[in-house]
Amino acid sequence: MGSTGIKRRGIMFVLSSPSGAGKTTIARMLLASDPAITMSVSFTTRPMRPGERDGIDYHFIAPEVFDAMHRRGDLLEQATVFGHRYGTPRRPVDETLRAGRDILFDIDWQGTQQLKHSARADLVSVFILPPSWAELERRLRSRAQDSEEVVLRRMAKAADEMSHWPEYDYIVVNRQVDESVASVTAILAAERLRQGRQIGLPDFVTSLSAER
């Protein structure tokens, strides 16, 4: 085909949204359909919830272990949410990007800001919004395991989180999950086609420009 398999550095692909906007479902569907992107697994000090698996949903660790990683500079970003700590380990991210694979980050606006500053890598950020307040509240209340206090606290946090939508590169309103997955897939496909980020350009092309 004339392709020489030129290496590229992977894209850091950030999905943020308030809790209840459907981001986790969208992320899972994207990961299932695209073998070229993997999930960044965060470390957290919060207790494991029913159905979660250590090392897959999060790495569940003790607060002292988290503090030690943080002090050593092993975290690309970290935040405290409702008294629990969350952080992204630096090494697996660097290794994945260097191998030319993309990484999906499921982090909040604080994490996104820190990632932009601490990582010199190529970051693309997408904010997932619920279609309406009423729909968001309905989704938050449908988690039977949560108390009214937790729901209200989460609504307040959602409003704060959503106020940061203008800081993101792309905005997807999650009306229909299939449509939203298609949108996020299109964004990732387009970003891979950006000039300077492309893999496998024919040799004669790269030689045609004095700029490279």
Place this chain on the structure above:
Amino acid sequence: MGSTGIKRRGIMFVLSSPSGAGKTTIARMLLASDPAITMSVSFTTRPMRPGERDGIDYHFIAPEVFDAMHRRGDLLEQATVFGHRYGTPRRPVDETLRAGRDILFDIDWQGTQQLKHSARADLVSVFILPPSWAELERRLRSRAQDSEEVVLRRMAKAADEMSHWPEYDYIVVNRQVDESVASVTAILAAERLRQGRQIGLPDFVTSLSAER
């Protein structure tokens, strides 16, 4: 749905490529599948080719008419190629963009540069590349109506045109036409989801940010 149908200004979507890279086929397939984008029809002083239709492929006009339009500032971009003049009329473009519709431009690197400077609008540019030199030559030779001299001249022009690929936002290598149409469609879909360009954001979202 909570959507208020917020108006947006359309995107100027530029496709450039050397002659023979398959851009025209890609443009036609994109236009056929996406009712939200229309083609910008250029004015030209070159003779009509067999199969072309006036007002659809180009507006075919006399050199004096072209000069008058150019002098009045009615052209967003214009270029002379092989002794013939080509130009994009300003008014239909402005009207389409103001109506919130996107426009596809099939222009070369010179036209793209001029469009960037003369139009203050939102421009997204895509360069279509052939998979190899050999394939490009094969495609240029398959146009039976052209003489050897025309083919050689077009090969030289193709090399010049392709040297400008790093000036474009996106690069699509046209190996398979269906794949390339999917790529161009993804780029357009993603660009419509860019923050600040989105239509139909829920009201509660825009009110959540002090930045707007």
